[in-house]
Amino acid sequence: xxxxxxxxxxxxxxxxxxxxxxxxxxxxxxxxxxxxxxxxxxxxxxxxxxxxxxxxxxxxxxxxxxxxxxxxxxxxxxxxxxxxxxxxxxxxxxxxxxxxxxxxxxxxxxxxxxxxxxxxxxxxxxxxxxxxxxxxxxxxxxxxxx
Amino acid sequence: xxxxxxxxxxxxxxxxxxxxxxxxxxxxxxxxxxxxxxxxxxxxxxxxxxxxxxxxxxxxxxxxxxxxxxxxxxxxxxxxxxxxxxxxxxxxxxxxxxxxxxxxxxxxxxxxxxxxxxxxxxxxxxxxxxxxxxxxxxxxxxxxxx
DNA sequence: GTATTCTTGAGCAATTTGCTCTACTATGGC
DNA sequence: GCCATAGTAGAGCAAATTGCTCAAGAATAC
Numbered sequence: 001x002x003x004x005x006x007x008x009x010x011x012x013x014x015x016x017x018x019x020x021x022x023x024x025x026x027x028x029x030x031x032x033x034x035x036x037x038x039x040x041x042x043x044x045x046x047x048x049x050x051x052x053x054x055x056x057x058x059x060x061x062x063x064x065x066x067x068x069x070x071x072x073x074x075x076x077x078x079x080x081x082x083x084x085x086x087x088x089x090x091x092x093x094x095x096x097x098x099x100x101x102x103x104x105x106x107x108x109x110x111x112x113x114x115x116x117x118x119x120x121x122x123x124x125x126x127x128x129x130x131x132x133x134x135x136x137x138x139x140x141x142x143x144x145x146x
Numbered sequence: 147x148x149x150x151x152x153x154x155x156x157x158x159x160x161x162x163x164x165x166x167x168x169x170x171x172x173x174x175x176x177x178x179x180x181x182x183x184x185x186x187x188x189x190x191x192x193x194x195x196x197x198x199x200x201x202x203x204x205x206x207x208x209x210x211x212x213x214x215x216x217x218x219x220x221x222x223x224x225x226x227x228x229x230x231x232x233x234x235x236x237x238x239x240x241x242x243x244x245x246x247x248x249x250x251x252x253x254x255x256x257x258x259x260x261x262x263x264x265x266x267x268x269x270x271x272x273x274x275x276x277x278x279x280x281x282x283x284x285x286x287x288x289x290x291x292x
Numbered sequence: 293g294t295a296t297t298c299t300t301g302a303g304c305a306a307t308t309t310g311c312t313c314t315a316c317t318a319t320g321g322c
Numbered sequence: 323g324c325c326a327t328a329g330t331a332g333a334g335c336a337a338a339t340t341g342c343t344c345a346a347g348a349a350t351a352c
Contacts, residue, residue: 037246317329
């Protein structure tokens with residue numbers, strides 16, 4: 001169970017967009033530079049996220065990408081499922097298993113299933129807007145000490 | 147973030163051992179047959195789990211594998227970390243990232259770190275003994291209806 | 293119509309996954 | 323001591339995934 005650079009890069013990119021939500025499209029090159037993501041790879045991830053309905057993209061000069069929904073409606077769960085795919089056994093990933101003793105097999109399947117639900121609940125609790133607020137709070141507290 | 151067959155097979159094998167805890171060694175061939183795991187692959191996973199300190203193994207006739215600790219002290223977290231390795235960015239997996247804007251970079255790092263802690267807490271709540279109890283309860287309730 | 297920006301798909305080296313197979317080592321029992 | 327039984331170790335291997343790059347194409351603003 002590992003989050004690869006896809007999920008990591010993807011979250012960073014969406015966070016970048018969230019901070020500029022409502023201010024028009026943001027170009028992938030700017031995202032790449034600010035967030036330290038290889039541009040060609042980022043472009044791929046952006047396409048994946050557009051197909052997942054997380055962002056919208058405009059071509060041509062002054063084009064770019066923007067969140068398809070407001071930052072408080074996009075959760076870590078949305079990002080990770082879009083980019084990393086299914087999270088645990090029991091969501092179609094491992095249907096090819098040779099079943100053993102049925103009671104044991106079913107019990108373990110249920111454990112994965114419940115675990116997945118719990119983890120998704122956890123992931124659903126954090127939104128892009130939460131991240132933006134955290135950054136603002138942090139910037140604010142720095143101001144006090146200056 | 148995906149649990150591969152390693153974690154799945156590994157949990158099934160340990161669950162098999164947990165149900166026979168205290169009754170001497172269990173041979174890998176029996177585990178493989180009961181749990182529907184390819185024997186050669188299972189043998190590899192058993193070695194990994196032994197190196198992680200989850201099981202102990204005895205060679206020779208009447209040899210086999212057994213839990214190194216009691217089932218209530220072995221959690222899903224133990225199993226998954228032993229077999230799947232680090233769970234999320236921020237545990238050494240992705241140190242090679244080119245950092246972007248430092249505030250954003252650090253904030254996302256923290257998010258992964260907190261998330262990992264929360265997921266590990268979740269995983270730590272379920273032990274092998276919990277699974278055994280669940281199976282016994284289930285068997286018990288079936289008895290009532292016969 | 294041209295510069296800009298996203299889109300699509302190919303390609304590719306490195307790593308991981310999910311195995312198998314062979315050889316080796318340890319141990320219990322005769 | 324021999325031998326059958328088990329685990330141990332490591333090589334090998336096809337297929338999939340990761341983490342990219344690159345080139346060609348399509349849409350749009352000016």
